[in-house]
Structure formats: structure tokens, C-alpha cells
Amino acid sequence: MTTTASTSTSPTARHLWIRSRGVLLGVVALVVAGIALAATRANDHGPLDPRSPGPNGARAVAEILRGRGVETRVVTTLAEAALAAGPDTTLVVTVPDLLTETQTTALRAATTGTGGRLVLIAPDVSTPALAPGVSADPTPAFAETAGPSCALPAAERAGSAETTGIRYRVASDDADSCYPDEGLPTLVRVPTETPGNPGGDTVVVGAPTFLVNDRLDEHGNASLALNLLGSRPELVWYIPTLADASATTGDEQQGLFDLMPSGWLWAALQLFLAAAVAALWRGRRFGPLVAERLPVVVRASETTEGRARLYHAAKARDRAAEALRTATRLRLAPLTGVPAARAHSPEALLPAVAAHIGDPAQAAGLQELLFGPPPGDDAALVSLADRLDALEREVSRP
Amino acid sequence: MGFTGRAALLAAIGSLPVGLLEPGWTGVLAVNGTLAAACACDFALAAPVRRLRLSRSGDTSVRLGDTAEVTLTVTNATRRPLRGLLRDAWAPSSWPAGTEADASRHVLEVPAGERRRVTTRLRPTRRGDRTPDRVTIRSYGPLGLWTRQGSHHVPWGVRVLPPFHSRKHLPSKLARLRELDGRTSLLTRGEGTEFDSLREYVPGDDTRSIDWRATARQQTVAVRTWRPERDRHVHLVLDTGRTSAGRVGDAPRLDSSMDAALLLAALASKAGDRVGFLAYDRRVRARVQGHTADDLLASLVAVMANLEPELVETDARSLATAALAAAPRRALIVLLTALDRAAVEQGLLPVLGRLTQQHTLLVASVADPHVAEMAKGRGTPEAVYDAASAAQAQQERHHVAEQLRRHGVTVVDATPDDLAPALADAYLALKAAGRL
Missing domain, CATH: 2.60.40.10 (Immunoglobulins)
Known part of the structure; x- marks a missing residue:
């Protein structure tokens, strides 16, 4: 009985290779394409980034400024930004609204009184904290451009520019309010001079449009950007990120895991691995399921039951009563000596049945019972069935 | 791994x-x-x-x-x-x-x-x-x-x-067969009986069977004994169409029909008849023909093992053609099907003449005990409607059986447990009457 040919159905290494090489090739192609794409897109940073050459980047303005001797540096943490603040520095904050309350306070403290310039691009809720006396108006500007209409030299030189976005309300008297849109300025310069360090100011601009690569050559955008950002020899570009550790500080931020002894954590990790092993153990199937063609399962009496339900649903008492009466008549006929062919004629059946039952009162009701009208309700139908049974018993009794 | x-x-x-x-x-x-x-x-x-x-x-x-x-x-x-x-x-x-x-x-x-x-x-x-x-x-x-x-x-x-549960009935039916088989003289003479032998008269024998010529030669009264004809053809035709799929009790109608067919085949081959088998719905599903009595049952169960009900309407016309082709000489054709009104009236009745013209036809059908149970329902409206519907179904069935009988067909309609012995009895009765 020993067979020599292998009966194994498990794939050999060769089969596995043949079967999976297509998929493997696809995976390799995907990885190579991904690496190539990442390499070509390496210098594509986010919007308003001075390293980004895309339409929303700000590399153009940074390059022009470098040509004029202004060095651009990018920082992403508050600590670096605060360190960079000084009289020779312009600090640009691209998304001030990303800063937490602690961060705005720290940034304000670091930049006030240094004599440097702080440029805030489109701040909204964070405006009062960063630029005292200025607050954002809830309704934005509709016009794309606005004229300078103020005494700020940079604005006057530039002429109209695309600064319109958020509009500001200004409370301090010594602020320059430029580029108004329906009465409210979209560019505000607030001096932050202190007696020791003159010349410091904070500039709030309602929209980043005038800075981006795509729009720099429109209107007076370029002039405004160069004048605003090129007033100091050093330009620090602060791009706030959520990953900045200074965003979350304080004891209340400490999680549950920080409070647990490290042994528990490592033991839990090991238990997790054990659970994974157990899952692999239980998940291993002991051979596949076996399929089988199943036979049809239809009860032969199903149509009869279905017809009974239909009778009931339609309250077909006439048909039901007729079926019961016919059945009884067919059973009574041979008992009383009436040919089956004449079982349904009252003239033949009734006298024969009456002869078999002694009670004349019952015999009088035979016509109604065997050939009468259909019962009026279900209760009458039930009682008709019982009376038919009783009649049959009576007749079949010897 | x-x-x-x-x-x-x-x-x-x-x-x-x-x-x-x-x-x-x-x-x-x-x-x-x-x-x-x-x-x-x-x-x-x-x-x-x-x-x-x-x-x-x-x-x-x-x-x-x-x-x-x-x-x-x-x-x-x-x-x-x-x-x-x-x-x-x-x-x-x-x-x-x-x-x-x-x-x-x-x-x-x-x-x-x-x-x-x-x-x-x-x-x-x-x-x-x-x-x-x-x-x-x-x-x-x-x-x-x-x-x-x-x-x-x-x-x-x-x-x-197939389990062949009905083989428990075989000994009693074989005993009944031996009774017919000329060893007793209680047999009434029919047209299909053959002369077997002469034996001494015992009180109770039919006086019409006394052979006077032999009696004159002997000192005692001699009677002729008859035995049923042998070497007749019995063709079992199993309908595997949709009506055979219905479940009666635990098993489909087809299984009960197979059981009855096996008992009849065993009995008929013991009685010296030649048995053929055909399973048909719209085409031939299985066929057994020309087997000797020894290996008949084995080949029958082997072909029956893989028979399943097909969900198609049986083509009665081609079924009749196939049955006639399988039985060229006069034979008893046993058709195991369902007494379904529509199926019989539209399928079987039109072709009945071709079958009964040359052959004796026996139609066997599995009755549903559940319908009989439903017909007895009383007391609640649901039960009475059930009873009415069941009575209607029984009348239809009865009517169909009557129609078939009117065409000279023997009809056996029994519950799954009773079908096999009832069919065997019908066969023995036909044999005793010499109608094969």
C-alpha cells in the first residue's frame, strides 16, 4: 500500500517563490517609486516656509532678501525663537494661532523691549496677547487688494498690496493702521519701544498672500514684503508646530504611564507579546473547512400548510367549511351505503344518514350540517368541525 | 508553522x-x-x-x-x-x-x-x-x-x-410468495397462471380444479395445481423530479420510494421475474437492466447511492418513451412518483394510454402522514383551517388516484413506513391474479 509519490499539498519553496514573485516585484516597485518621489520632493516644505519653492511657499522672498544681505533662518520651537529675538532681528511668526497661551505669553515676554521687529502673519484669536491694543474683527475683508493710506514708509513705497484677510480693530493711538478695508485696517504696526531699546515694533498683517511665491510679483506685494522683513540684517522665520515641547508643560499634563513603575510597563509589554503568541496559537486552523453540496430540504406538506394559512388570512370560511363537509360526506357515503358518485347529492345522502341515527331532532339538522351555508365566524367554523366529527362517530357506531 | x-x-x-x-x-x-x-x-x-x-x-x-x-x-x-x-x-x-x-x-x-x-x-x-x-x-x-x-x-x-430498511418485510412476503407458488392449492386460477402439477384433493380445494381425467386413472380425486407465471418482466421507474424532493418525515420522498423499489426488486427476483430499473426526470439518471437475480440488489443499491432529487419538472412524455423503450415486451411497469394533481393531470394522464396499452401499470406514491395529522386538527381556528386544507389535499389526491384507477392503473398510496410492504402486497396480488 505504500505509495512512492508524495501526497503533500503544502507548497514547496519553489512554488512559494513562483507564486509570490509577482507580489514581491510589485512591492519592490512601490518602495522604489516611494523613495524616488520622496527624493524629488525633499525640499517641499509646508506653506509659508522660506525653503519651499511651491506656490504657497516663501522661498522667493527669502532668496531676494539673501541677495540684499539679510540672512534667513527657520526655527520651529519657541525656545529657539525666543533666543533669536534681538535688536538686529526680524521674527516672523507664520501661524500665530497655533501657539498656546503659555507660548504667546513667553513669546511676548521674549520679544518686548529687544528693539527687534515681530511680524505676525494673519493672527486671529492670539492677536491681543501678541500685539497689545489690537484685536481681530470677526468679519473678514472681501476685497483682494487695498491701498496703503497710512504714513508707514514701507506701505507708502509699496502702494496697493494683497494684505486683505483678517481686519483689525486698533485701540492704541501710536499704532500705524494701513491698508484699510471698509474702515478697518488689515496691516497694523504697533511700536514696542522701551526707553533702553528704541526702534522695536510689532507688525500684524491680515493675510499671508503678499508673501507667497505665487503672488509675490503682483501689485506692491514684493516691495511690501521686502520692506517689512528686510529692515533688520537677520530674519528668523518661526513656524510653530504642535510637536513643540513647550506647548505642553505643567504637572497636570503628566499621564498615567508616567506615574507607574517602569517594571509594570515592561511586564505589560511582555504580556502583550504573550497574548499575540496565544492569538497565533489559537488562530491556527487545523486544515481548511470542507464544503459539501447539501440536499434540498422542503417539507412535502408545506403547500398544504401554506394553503391553510391563506384560508385563515383571507377568512375563507366558505372554502374551509366546504372542504370539511366534502370530506365528511365522502366518509359517510360508504358507511351508509350510498355510492361515492352520489355522495354530494342531498337527496341520496340525507335519508341514508338519517336512517342511521335514531334521534329525529338531530336528523332534522342534517341538511344544515352537511349542505348548509358557510359559518359566519371562526368560532362557528370550529363548532361545525366538531359537529361533523360527532355525526361521523354517531353513524359509524355499530 | x-x-x-x-x-x-x-x-x-x-x-x-x-x-x-x-x-x-x-x-x-x-x-x-x-x-x-x-x-x-x-x-x-x-x-x-x-x-x-x-x-x-x-x-x-x-x-x-x-x-x-x-x-x-x-x-x-x-x-x-x-x-x-x-x-x-x-x-x-x-x-x-x-x-x-x-x-x-x-x-x-x-x-x-x-x-x-x-x-x-x-x-x-x-x-x-x-x-x-x-x-x-x-x-x-x-x-x-x-x-x-x-x-x-x-x-x-x-x-x-441506501439503507434498505424494508428488508425486514422480505421474509413474510417471501412466505406469501411460496403460498402462491403452487405448493398450496388455495390459489384461484387466473388467466396468467401456468399448470404446475397434479396432487390429491383435500377438502377446501376449488372443485373446479379437479382433473377428472386424472381422477379416473387414479383411485383418488386429483386436482390440478397452478403456479404463478414466471420469467415475467418487472420494470421499476423512479421519478427523480421535483416532487421527489419533498421531505416526508425525516427523509425525502425519493428515499422512501427507493426503499420500496428495493423490496419489490428483491421479491420479484426471488419470484423468478426479471427486474429492470430506471431513474428518470428529464433524462435517464440511472439504469439497471439485464442483471441476474444474484447481483441485482447489489447493482441496484450501487446506482441508487448517488441518486438525488433534481429540482426540475419531470417530463412525463419522455419518461413514458424511456419506460417503453426499456420494456419491449409485456411487463409490469411500477412507476414510483407523487400523486400531485398538477403533475399527474398534465404529465402522466396524457401518456397513460401508451403505457397501459401493452403493459400493466402500477403507480406507487408516498403519502404524507403529517397531512393526515393535520386533517384531524380541531379546537382552534388555526387547527380547523389546517384540517380543511389537509382535507382538500387528501380529496385531490383521492381524485387523482381515482382517475388513474379508471384507466386500469393499480395505485398504491401509503405513508413512508407502509409503502414498501403495500407495494409488495400489490405486486403479489397482481401475480396471484395472473395479471403480469
Whole structure:
């Protein structure tokens, strides 16, 4: 009985290779394409980034400024930004609204009184904290451009520019309010001079449009950007990120895991691995399921039951009563000596049945019972069935 | 390839040293590295499933309800001992529901270079051919941490034959047959009876059968005895169309009809008649013809094993043609079908003339005891409507049977348990009357 040919159905290494090489090739192609794409897109940073050459980047303005001797540096943490603040520095904050309350306070403290310039691009809720006396108006500007209409030299030189976005309300008297849109300025310069360090100011601009690569050559955008950002020899570009550790500080931020002894954590990790092993153990199937063609399962009496339900649903008492009466008549006929062919004629059946039952009162009701009208309700139908049974018993009794 | 429960347990226990002694990557690596090394060891030492040799032997046929034993021989040609589990997978109907897991799995230990046998006991729950799916073997390493798993396809086939429950009726029917068989003189003379022999008159014999010429030669009164005709043709035609699929009790109508057909075939072949069999719906599903009495039953159950009801309307016209082609000479054609009003009125009645012209026709049908039960329902409106519907169904059936009888057809309509003996009785009655 020993067979020599292998009966194994498990794939050999060769089969596995043949079967999976297509998929493997696809995976390799995907990885190579991904690496190539990442390499070509390496210098594509986010919007308003001075390293980004895309339409929303700000590399153009940074390059022009470098040509004029202004060095651009990018920082992403508050600590670096605060360190960079000084009289020779312009600090640009691209998304001030990303800063937490602690961060705005720290940034304000670091930049006030240094004599440097702080440029805030489109701040909204964070405006009062960063630029005292200025607050954002809830309704934005509709016009794309606005004229300078103020005494700020940079604005006057530039002429109209695309600064319109958020509009500001200004409370301090010594602020320059430029580029108004329906009465409210979209560019505000607030001096932050202190007696020791003159010349410091904070500039709030309602929209980043005038800075981006795509729009720099429109209107007076370029002039405004160069004048605003090129007033100091050093330009620090602060791009706030959520990953900045200074965003979350304080004891209340400490999680549950920080409070647990490290042994528990490592033991839990090991238990997790054990659970994974157990899952692999239980998940291993002991051979596949076996399929089988199943036979049809239809009860032969199903149509009869279905017809009974239909009778009931339609309250077909006439048909039901007729079926019961016919059945009884067919059973009574041979008992009383009436040919089956004449079982349904009252003239033949009734006298024969009456002869078999002694009670004349019952015999009088035979016509109604065997050939009468259909019962009026279900209760009458039930009682008709019982009376038919009783009649049959009576007749079949010897 | 896979972990075992022991590996998972060890990994869980490993959380103690990791937590207490060496919390950190070092501890995790130490514990899991050890475990991984042990698993790799186990993998290397477990017998490879692929290189096992498997073969089968054992039963190839079994009656429905009996147990078949199929033996698998596992030869371990490797140099590593095999410790593991074996699952011999068959179709689910090879075992009663719920017992498959126990019946199909075996613990297996085969030392290196030896062979062992494991026996799978099948108790099929349906007729038909059963083929094994695949044999899956899980081979454990000596440490019990890692398993290798693989499957083998080892072909075999077990044919599950119809149970022939009605064979318990065979002795009594054979006794009845012997009664007819000229050994008693109670037989009334019919046109199809043959002269058998002369014997002495005993009171009670039909005086019409006294042979006066022989009596004159002898001192005693001699009577002629008759025996039923022999070497007649009986053709069983089984309708496998949609009406045979309906379940009556636990089994489809087809199974009850088969049972009755088997009893009749056994009886008729014992009575010296030639039996043919045809299963038909829109085409021939099975055919048995020209077999001797000895191997008739075996070939009948073999072809019946794989018959299943087909969900098509039986083509009565071509069925009649096929039956006539199978029975060229005068024969008793036994049609096992359902007395379904529509099927009979539109299918069978138009072709009845062709069948009864030359042959004797017997129609046997499985009645549903559930309908009879429903007809007795009383007391609630639901029950009475059921009873009315059942009465209607019975009348229709009755009407159909009457129509057939009017055409000279013998009709046997009985519940599954009674059909086989009733059909046998009808056959014996026809034989006694010499109408074959």
C-alpha cells in the first residue's frame, strides 16, 4: 500500500517563490517609486516656509532678501525663537494661532523691549496677547487688494498690496493702521519701544498672500514684503508646530504611564507579546473547512400548510367549511351505503344518514350540517368541525 | 508553522522576570530571545510533514447507518520521530452532527523510519459517494513549543448505499410468495397462471380444479395445481423530479420510494421475474437492466447511492418513451412518483394510454402522514383551517388516484413506513391474479 509519490499539498519553496514573485516585484516597485518621489520632493516644505519653492511657499522672498544681505533662518520651537529675538532681528511668526497661551505669553515676554521687529502673519484669536491694543474683527475683508493710506514708509513705497484677510480693530493711538478695508485696517504696526531699546515694533498683517511665491510679483506685494522683513540684517522665520515641547508643560499634563513603575510597563509589554503568541496559537486552523453540496430540504406538506394559512388570512370560511363537509360526506357515503358518485347529492345522502341515527331532532339538522351555508365566524367554523366529527362517530357506531 | 499554547504560557510567565528583575529592552529581549531560540530548536527537531508518506485502505462501501472504517497508514521516512495530531477531513455528512471533531482527529506517534496506522470511523448520514478532503498533520517539536503543519491529499472513496430498511418485510412476503407458488392449492386460477402439477384433493380445494381425467386413472380425486407465471418482466421507474424532493418525515420522498423499489426488486427476483430499473426526470439518471437475480440488489443499491432529487419538472412524455423503450415486451411497469394533481393531470394522464396499452401499470406514491395529522386538527381556528386544507389535499389526491384507477392503473398510496410492504402486497396480488 505504500505509495512512492508524495501526497503533500503544502507548497514547496519553489512554488512559494513562483507564486509570490509577482507580489514581491510589485512591492519592490512601490518602495522604489516611494523613495524616488520622496527624493524629488525633499525640499517641499509646508506653506509659508522660506525653503519651499511651491506656490504657497516663501522661498522667493527669502532668496531676494539673501541677495540684499539679510540672512534667513527657520526655527520651529519657541525656545529657539525666543533666543533669536534681538535688536538686529526680524521674527516672523507664520501661524500665530497655533501657539498656546503659555507660548504667546513667553513669546511676548521674549520679544518686548529687544528693539527687534515681530511680524505676525494673519493672527486671529492670539492677536491681543501678541500685539497689545489690537484685536481681530470677526468679519473678514472681501476685497483682494487695498491701498496703503497710512504714513508707514514701507506701505507708502509699496502702494496697493494683497494684505486683505483678517481686519483689525486698533485701540492704541501710536499704532500705524494701513491698508484699510471698509474702515478697518488689515496691516497694523504697533511700536514696542522701551526707553533702553528704541526702534522695536510689532507688525500684524491680515493675510499671508503678499508673501507667497505665487503672488509675490503682483501689485506692491514684493516691495511690501521686502520692506517689512528686510529692515533688520537677520530674519528668523518661526513656524510653530504642535510637536513643540513647550506647548505642553505643567504637572497636570503628566499621564498615567508616567506615574507607574517602569517594571509594570515592561511586564505589560511582555504580556502583550504573550497574548499575540496565544492569538497565533489559537488562530491556527487545523486544515481548511470542507464544503459539501447539501440536499434540498422542503417539507412535502408545506403547500398544504401554506394553503391553510391563506384560508385563515383571507377568512375563507366558505372554502374551509366546504372542504370539511366534502370530506365528511365522502366518509359517510360508504358507511351508509350510498355510492361515492352520489355522495354530494342531498337527496341520496340525507335519508341514508338519517336512517342511521335514531334521534329525529338531530336528523332534522342534517341538511344544515352537511349542505348548509358557510359559518359566519371562526368560532362557528370550529363548532361545525366538531359537529361533523360527532355525526361521523354517531353513524359509524355499530 | 505555529506556536503552541505552551509557548504562549511561557511568554506570559516571562513577564515576571521582565517586570521584577530587568525592566527594559534588555529583559524583554532576553526572555523573548530565549523563547525564540527554543522555538527554532523545536522547529528543527520536529518531523517535517511534507516528507511523510500516507496511504489508505479499508471499506469502500457502507450501508447508510452503518460504520465504515478507513485506515490511513503514515510512514515516517525521516530521521526525526513524529509526534503530533492528524485530522482526516471528510465531508460534514460523513459523521452525525457534533461528532466530527472526535471522529476525524487522531493522536499520532510514529518513530523515525517506522509506520503507523490510524483508523477513521465514518458513520455517514446521507447516501452518496464520500471522498476525503485532505489529511492535515500537525507535528510537534520535542519541547512542545512549535509545530509544523501540512496537508496531504490521499484519495479514497466510500459509497454510502441506501439503507434498505424494508428488508425486514422480505421474509413474510417471501412466505406469501411460496403460498402462491403452487405448493398450496388455495390459489384461484387466473388467466396468467401456468399448470404446475397434479396432487390429491383435500377438502377446501376449488372443485373446479379437479382433473377428472386424472381422477379416473387414479383411485383418488386429483386436482390440478397452478403456479404463478414466471420469467415475467418487472420494470421499476423512479421519478427523480421535483416532487421527489419533498421531505416526508425525516427523509425525502425519493428515499422512501427507493426503499420500496428495493423490496419489490428483491421479491420479484426471488419470484423468478426479471427486474429492470430506471431513474428518470428529464433524462435517464440511472439504469439497471439485464442483471441476474444474484447481483441485482447489489447493482441496484450501487446506482441508487448517488441518486438525488433534481429540482426540475419531470417530463412525463419522455419518461413514458424511456419506460417503453426499456420494456419491449409485456411487463409490469411500477412507476414510483407523487400523486400531485398538477403533475399527474398534465404529465402522466396524457401518456397513460401508451403505457397501459401493452403493459400493466402500477403507480406507487408516498403519502404524507403529517397531512393526515393535520386533517384531524380541531379546537382552534388555526387547527380547523389546517384540517380543511389537509382535507382538500387528501380529496385531490383521492381524485387523482381515482382517475388513474379508471384507466386500469393499480395505485398504491401509503405513508413512508407502509409503502414498501403495500407495494409488495400489490405486486403479489397482481401475480396471484395472473395479471403480469
